[in-house]
Amino acid sequence: MKEILLGKLNGHALPHEWFTIGGTVAFVLLALFAVIVLTWTKRWTWLWKEWLTSVDPKKIGIMYFLVAGFMLLRGGLDAIMIWLQQALSSGASHGYLSADHFQQIFTAHGNIMVFFVAMGFVFGLINYIVPLQIGARDLASPFLNTLGFWLYIGGVIMVNMFFALGGEYAATGWLAIAPLSETQFSPGVGVDYWIWSLQISGIGTTLGGINFVMTILKMRAKGMTLWKMPMFTWGSLCSMLMVITVFPLLTATLFLLFLDRYFGMHFFTTGSGGNAMMYTNLIWMWGHPEVYILVLPAFGVFSEVVSAFSRKRLASYKSQVAGLIGVTVFALSVWLHHFFTMGAGADVNAFFGVMTMVIAIPTSVLVFGWIATMYKGRIRFTTPMLWFLGFIATFSLGGLAGVMLAVPPADFQLHNSLFLVAHFHTMVIGGVLFGIFCGINYWFPKIAGFRLNERIGRYSFWFWIVGFFVAFVPLYVLGLMGATRRLDHYDASTGWQPLFIMSFIGGLIIMVGVALQVVQIIASVIQKRQLRDTTGDPWDGRTLEWATASPPPFYNFAVIPEVTTRDAYFEIKQNGGLPKPKYEDIRMPRNTAAGIYVAAFAFIASFAFVWHINWLAIAGIVGVILCLIIRTFNEDTEYTITAAEVEKLEERRQKKHAAAKPPEDAEDMGLWEFIKIVVTWALDVIRNKRWRTW
Amino acid sequence: MVKEHETENHEAQADDRVAFGFWVYLMTDLLMFAVLFATFAVLRGNTFGGPALRELFSLPLALTETLILLTSSFTAGLGMLAVRRGSKNQVLTWFGITFLLGLAFLGFELKEFAEFIHEGHTWQSSASLSSFFTLVGTHGLHITSGLLWMGTTLVFIWKRGLNSHLVRKLTLLSLFWHFLDIVWIFIFTVVYLMAYV
Numbered sequence: 001m002k003e004i005l006l007g008k009l010n011g012h013a014l015p016h017e018w019f020t021i022g023g024t025v026a027f028v029l030l031a032l033f034a035v036i037v038l039t040w041t042k043r044w045t046w047l048w049k050e051w052l053t054s055v056d057p058k059k060i061g062i063m064y065f066l067v068a069g070f071m072l073l074r075g076g077l078d079a080i081m082i083w084l085q086q087a088l089s090s091g092a093s094h095g096y097l098s099a100d101h102f103q104q105i106f107t108a109h110g111n112i113m114v115f116f117v118a119m120g121f122v123f124g125l126i127n128y129i130v131p132l133q134i135g136a137r138d139l140a141s142p143f144l145n146t147l148g149f150w151l152y153i154g155g156v157i158m159v160n161m162f163f164a165l166g167g168e169y170a171a172t173g174w175l176a177i178a179p180l181s182e183t184q185f186s187p188g189v190g191v192d193y194w195i196w197s198l199q200i201s202g203i204g205t206t207l208g209g210i211n212f213v214m215t216i217l218k219m220r221a222k223g224m225t226l227w228k229m230p231m232f233t234w235g236s237l238c239s240m241l242m243v244i245t246v247f248p249l250l251t252a253t254l255f256l257l258f259l260d261r262y263f264g265m266h267f268f269t270t271g272s273g274g275n276a277m278m279y280t281n282l283i284w285m286w287g288h289p290e291v292y293i294l295v296l297p298a299f300g301v302f303s304e305v306v307s308a309f310s311r312k313r314l315a316s317y318k319s320q321v322a323g324l325i326g327v328t329v330f331a332l333s334v335w336l337h338h339f340f341t342m343g344a345g346a347d348v349n350a351f352f353g354v355m356t357m358v359i360a361i362p363t364s365v366l367v368f369g370w371i372a373t374m375y376k377g378r379i380r381f382t383t384p385m386l387w388f389l390g391f392i393a394t395f396s397l398g399g400l401a402g403v404m405l406a407v408p409p410a411d412f413q414l415h416n417s418l419f420l421v422a423h424f425h426t427m428v429i430g431g432v433l434f435g436i437f438c439g440i441n442y443w444f445p446k447i448a449g450f451r452l453n454e455r456i457g458r459y460s461f462w463f464w465i466v467g468f469f470v471a472f473v474p475l476y477v478l479g480l481m482g483a484t485r486r487l488d489h490y491d492a493s494t495g496w497q498p499l500f501i502m503s504f505i506g507g508l509i510i511m512v513g514v515a516l517q518v519v520q521i522i523a524s525v526i527q528k529r530q531l532r533d534t535t536g537d538p539w540d541g542r543t544l545e546w547a548t549a550s551p552p553p554f555y556n557f558a559v560i561p562e563v564t565t566r567d568a569y570f571e572i573k574q575n576g577g578l579p580k581p582k583y584e585d586i587r588m589p590r591n592t593a594a595g596i597y598v599a600a601f602a603f604i605a606s607f608a609f610v611w612h613i614n615w616l617a618i619a620g621i622v623g624v625i626l627c628l629i630i631r632t633f634n635e636d637t638e639y640t641i642t643a644a645e646v647e648k649l650e651e652r653r654q655k656k657h658a659a660a661k662p663p664e665d666a667e668d669m670g671l672w673e674f675i676k677i678v679v680t681w682a683l684d685v686i687r688n689k690r691w692r693t694w
Numbered sequence: 695m696v697k698e699h700e701t702e703n704h705e706a707q708a709d710d711r712v713a714f715g716f717w718v719y720l721m722t723d724l725l726m727f728a729v730l731f732a733t734f735a736v737l738r739g740n741t742f743g744g745p746a747l748r749e750l751f752s753l754p755l756a757l758t759e760t761l762i763l764l765t766s767s768f769t770a771g772l773g774m775l776a777v778r779r780g781s782k783n784q785v786l787t788w789f790g791i792t793f794l795l796g797l798a799f800l801g802f803e804l805k806e807f808a809e810f811i812h813e814g815h816t817w818q819s820s821a822s823l824s825s826f827f828t829l830v831g832t833h834g835l836h837i838t839s840g841l842l843w844m845g846t847t848l849v850f851i852w853k854r855g856l857n858s859h860l861v862r863k864l865t866l867l868s869l870f871w872h873f874l875d876i877v878w879i880f881i882f883t884v885v886y887l888m889a890y891v
Binding site: 140141206209210211213214217218219244245247248249251252253256259260263264265266267269271272273274275278282587625629632633635 | 704707710711712714715718719721722723725726728729730732733736737740741742817818819820821822824825827828842846850857859863
């Protein structure tokens with residue numbers, strides 16, 4: 001009876017180790033803090049109506065940023081724990097983590113950073129910026145967008161669930177390669193948490209991909225042909241096309257692994273005719289394109305930034321687009337380079353090795369295009385530009401290492417060594433993460449209405465890039481010395497410890513960079529009057545997102561501008577600005593909570609699958625179906641804002657902007673000033689007991 | 695007058711977008727089936743000492759299922775012609791027949807599964823049977839969700855009449871149904887017919 005009701009769930013699942021208790025307490029305290037703040041300030045209704053049920057891609061984009069930023073700290077903590085263990089655990093010392101716990105940490109680190117940090121930030125940027133760049137008021141399917149977001153949240157919760165219930169995450173590495181991930185070798189719930197956090201967030205990603213392909217191909221402003229599309233939109237389109245090509249493969253592969261584990265099937269098992277090599281192939285058919293899914297929008301960001309801050313048209317736009325498409329196509333035929341050592345034979349290895357090297361060509365086209373854009377430009381070295389330059393340096397280094405790894409005989413030596421770990425961190429940090437930071441610094445004024453502090457931004461950049469090289473160059477060296485990845489302990493005679501310690505110090509420097517980014521945002525909020533953007537175009541931008549106010553009204557554009565050239569807004573500015581608006585009625589989608597309900601039931605079903613609670617799984621699935629039926633047969637999902645209302649809103653906003661004082665010509669505050677302000681404020685709060693009036 | 699025209703235009707654009715989006719969705723679904731077909735192709739011989747699939751299949755049964763599903767696609771097509779004519783009763787009749795045919799197909803499929811399991815050939819027996827049950831079963835699950843979708847749409851048409859919203863639903867549904875038909879033709883060929891080659 002108890003088994004029917006609770007499945008595998010029982011008292012042992014409750015946290016009883018230091019890290020699970022610590023994690024649970026930390027999450028409970030955070031939640032408690034949020035609840036207290038919301039109740040104190042009476043913001044529950046506001047939160048629900050304005051944010052959680054919103055279908056506005058701008059708001060969903062901001063929510064993606066917040067969650068991904070939080071997950072960056074969570075995954076960063078994992079990274080520091082890995083570094084510390086490896087710095088300590090040489091010879092007689094075995095560090096402070098057990099081998100099993102160490103394995104869970106690097107698995108969680110990989111999953112969180114790829115799925116919930118990088119993907120979260122990328123989807124946040126695409127949500128916010130793409131509709132503005134193509135002159136759309138909304139996405140093709142606002143409902144799918146909120147559903148995708150809430151499925152992502154379901155995945156975020158699922159990946160952290162093990163702290164509270166189960167006490168173990170997958171100890172298999174981020175792709176849970178079979179047969180290690182089969183029940184026989186991983187009997188606990190860790191792998192099930194892994195499967196379901198990826199499964200629901202992955203389905204959300206597929207829905208997002210379909211939605212953005214529809215939006216970009218069908219909802220561009222009048223006159224914007226494909227050859228006039230901004231580069232970030234191009235990067236996003238290529239990335240989303242790849243999403244809809246490979247995420248179904250992930251869904252199917254995870255489904256098969258689930259069938260093995262839940263129904264005792266034999267796809268990837270060692271016995272009964274299963275074939276574990278199938279799993280490796282299938283998962284990498286998704287896994288390799290996944291990194292390109294992340295990096296293509298980042299390429300788009302760099303193209304926008306380099307052109308805006310060099311005050312030039314992007315050099316060789318058409319070859320750049322061809323480069324993006326080339327990367328998209330080639331990325332689908334290189335997956336086997338992840339397992340040259342599996343024994344597919346010389347011919348197969350040669351093909352995939354050559355394809356991998358070929359992909360460096362379209363990438364170089366992009367890099368040379370960016371450099372050519374800077375040539376003879378009047379470059380402004382703003383923070384976004386610094387992130388871009390940092391990217392060029394790191395990404396080229398990582399790319400060269402990648403070409404080395406693409407040579408099968410070399411790969412037989414370097415396979416699963418720290419050289420590989422250093423290579424993909426160079427690509428993902430130097431390419432994707434720097435691109436995201438670059439984009440956030442660039443578009444922040446559009447999103448918040450004031451730009452970010454430049455000085456502290458520069459500090460954070462320098463800490464990041466110095467920390468990055470101090471942390472990862474030793475890993476290249478260690479890899480060449482023969483250190484394999486995922487080591488929780490090594491012999492003292494190897495002489496590796498100094499390099500591991502150096503790498504750990506690099507990690508600490510990066511952490512300072514992250515802390516400075518948080519400081520940067522807080523300092524900018526304090527100084528937001530001085531940093532305010534009243535024009536909507538603080539950088540002298542070239543694309544349509546700068547043609548509307550900062551932050552944009554919920555309908556994005558009162559009148560959708562017509563596009564005649566590639567740098568649409570630059571052209572409009574050259575010809576004397578936007579014409580006098582002729583307002584018309586606007587149809588907008590209504591907010592809906594349906595996405596939250598569907599995702600909640602999907603989460604319940606997944607949770608039930610993790611713990612083998614059959615009745616709850618069925619209840620969850622029925623809930624999903626019922627919610628979807630209710631939602632899709634609701635015919636009243638849109639409303640109209642009349643032209644008169646639009647005019648009133650626009651006039652009110654213009655008056656407000658005209659009344660606002662022009663930004664004072666104060667310098668961005670430095671770190672020292674920031675500390676003084678914070679200390680004075682804190683002392684003031686304590687002395688005058690200000691919390692009483694809050 | 696102008697306003698009505700604009701709303702219509704808005705609706706037409708939405709129809710166009712949704713149809714395009716649904717095509718994209720179908721392609722993603724097809725890729726999922728591609729994985730299942732690939733696993734079946736790799737694993738179908740791995741019977742682990744059990745009988746080959748050929749010895750378990752009943753070709754007449756598979757042929758009956760195929761004919762039923764093809765007919766249901768035909769009646770769904772007739773239903774869509776009725777939608778064009780705007781005749782609610784004919785729509786209900788043709789899609790009602792499609793629904794029953796779909797149900798019959800599902801019945802035969804479950805009968806086949808039940809016989810396999812009864813004879814002791816379950817999805818746990820071997821990789822070959824795992825991949826068979828998963829590929830054919832996933833198609834069956836799609837048919838089930840198609841039937842659920844068809845059922846609810848028909849109830850709403852019966853209640854609300856043929857409005858533009860429900861017509862859009864039916865258009866997508868018939869696309870989905872034909873898509874499943876095509877997938878089944880591949881299943882019939884790759885799983886059943888090729889077992890005898």
